[in-house]
Amino acid sequence: MATKAMYLSVTNQSLLSSPATTKSLQVRSFTVRCSTGAASTGVPVSAPWKVSDARLVLEDGSIWKAKSFGASGTQVGEVVFNTSLTGYQEILTDPSYAGQFVLMTNPHIGNTGVNIDDEESIKCFLGGLVIRSLSISTSNWRCTESLSDYLSKRNIMGIYDVDTRAITRRLREDGSLIGVLSTEKSKTDEELLEMSRTWDIVGVDLISTVSCKKPYEWVGKTDMEWDFNSNKRHGDAFHVVAYDFGIKHNILRRLASYGCKITVVPSTWPASETLKMKPDGVLFSNGPGDPSAVPYAVETVKAIIGNVPVFGICMGHQLLGQALGGKTYKMKFGHHGGNHPVRNLRNGSVEISAQNHNYAVDPESLPNGVEVTHVNLNDGSCAGLAFPQQKLMSLQYHPEASPGPHDSDLVFDDFMELMKREKAST
Numbered sequence: 192m193a194t195k196a197m198y199l200s201v202t203n204q205s206l207l208s209s210p211a212t213t214k215s216l217q218v219r220s221f222t223v224r225c226s227t228g229a230a231s232t233g234v235p236v237s238a239p240w241k242v243s244d245a246r247l248v249l250e251d252g253s254i255w256k257a258k259s260f261g262a263s264g265t266q267v268g269e270v271v272f273n274t275s276l277t278g279y280q281e282i283l284t285d286p287s288y289a290g291q292f293v294l295m296t297n298p299h300i301g302n303t304g305v306n307i308d309d310e311e312s313i314k315c316f317l318g319g320l321v322i323r324s325l326s327i328s329t330s331n332w333r334c335t336e337s338l339s340d341y342l343s344k345r346n347i348m349g350i351y352d353v354d355t356r357a358i359t360r361r362l363r364e365d366g367s368l369i370g371v372l373s374t375e376k377s378k379t380d381e382e383l384l385e386m387s388r389t390w391d392i393v394g395v396d397l398i399s400t401v402s403c404k405k406p407y408e409w410v411g412k413t414d415m416e417w418d419f420n421s422n423k424r425h426g427d428a429f430h431v432v433a434y435d436f437g438i439k440h441n442i443l444r445r446l447a448s449y450g451c452k453i454t455v456v457p458s459t460w461p462a463s464e465t466l467k468m469k470p471d472g473v474l475f476s477n478g479p480g481d482p483s484a485v486p487y488a489v490e491t492v493k494a495i496i497g498n499v500p501v502f503g504i505c506m507g508h509q510l511l512g513q514a515l516g517g518k519t520y521k522m523k524f525g526h527h528g529g530n531h532p533v534r535n536l537r538n539g540s541v542e543i544s545a546q547n548h549n550y551a552v553d554p555e556s557l558p559n560g561v562e563v564t565h566v567n568l569n570d571g572s573c574a575g576l577a578f579p580q581q582k583l584m585s586l587q588y589h590p591e592a593s594p595g596p597h598d599s600d601l602v603f604d605d606f607m608e609l610m611k612r613e614k615a616s617t
């Protein structure tokens with residue numbers, strides 16, 4: 192197996208570096224001879240490299256031949272591109288990607304394998320993974336499994352050897368597209384195209400498919416060696432109720448590291464039950480899909496705001512925007528990556544942030560008194576809100592993420608301050 196992988200590497204590299212087909216063909220015959228010894232017997236052998244066995248059919252009619260890894264089958268989803276250089280495991284386990292295929296623009300994926308510490312939830316909720324090149328070996332001291340085995344066990348489809356740059360350009364020009372991934376030869380291109388054109392992600396409640404089913408307590412903190420802001424803690428122990436719309440574990444770890452006692456509740460948990468618990472604060476989490484498709488969650492948020500300090504992250508921010516009377520809209524291709532510059536309008540500083548969203552709050556639609564606190568510097572879209580009168584703060588991006596920079600982590604301090612002020616005033 193290792194030998195086969197080695198030859199695949201040689202073949203692929205040569206194909207990439209040489210424009211001459213003859214040269215790549217020479218390398219291929221070299222691979223056959225050396226890996227099987229068949230040349231000496233003259234017996235023809237099947238190619239030791241993997242041939243295209245999967246298709247990605249986009250709703251615009253384009254068909255992309257690819258090689259499969261992970262699960263087989265047929266799956267429909269919205270294709271989004273993510274520009275992060277690292278963190279594919281956190282992306283795979285971020286429940287906000289439910290219903291979507293993530294295309295990584297970084298061409299080389301799988302090189303650090305996967306490990307037991309980087310999971311952001313209990314499973315992979317995304318529809319599939321689309322990459323240019325699948326690393327043939329893993330090299331990382333924390334690695335416990337290869338990406339390929341990991342996806343197979345979780346029944347998630349992946350494809351590689353596909354022109355991710357060309358697809359990304361198409362998504363940038365035309366906006367997000369629905370696609371169908373298939374390894375099933377029996378399905379025609381037309382059938383797959385029809386599937387992509389009849390499925391939609393807009394207006395679908397996806398948070399109910401990822402949320403926990405009953406409340407639970409969370410105690411795990413960020414591992415000390417990864418905790419960059421531990422000297423800033425002031426030692427108060429706040430009780431936070433965290434609404435699980437698809438919550439990432441690192442949000443919970445960060446709150447635990449700040450000394451919070453955390454009760455995680457399902458997306459349908461009634462506001463009245465939350466208020467009965469008399470929490471010091473409520474967190475509305477990230478989550479998948481269209482914020483307009485979950486009016487019950489908006490009603491819950493509406494019933495809670497004003498009563499206790501609240502913090503919304505991503506989907507939570509969008510639901511707060513709607514609960515305040517504002518509107519959300521679908522962006523052309525959204526923001527998915529680990530290096531989005533955001534300006535904090537309160538102090539003028541710029542944060543490099545991790546982002547993953549296709550929807551945004553329209554600041555023009557918000558009532559007077561609501562302050563836009565953060566702006567995405569790539570396109571000027573709203574990246575954060577505050578409404579001090581209602582003890583409310585929110586971010587459209589991910590302060591808990593660690594794409595390299597930890598610039599946004601201090602916002603958890605702001606949430607602690609909000610709860611501290613409220614506690615002192617009551």
Ligand SMILES: NC(=O)CC[C@H](N)C(=O)O
Nearest residue numbers: 477478480505506549550
């Ligand atoms: N990460 C999130 O919470 C994503 C929010 C929402 N599903 C969007 O795509 O905009």
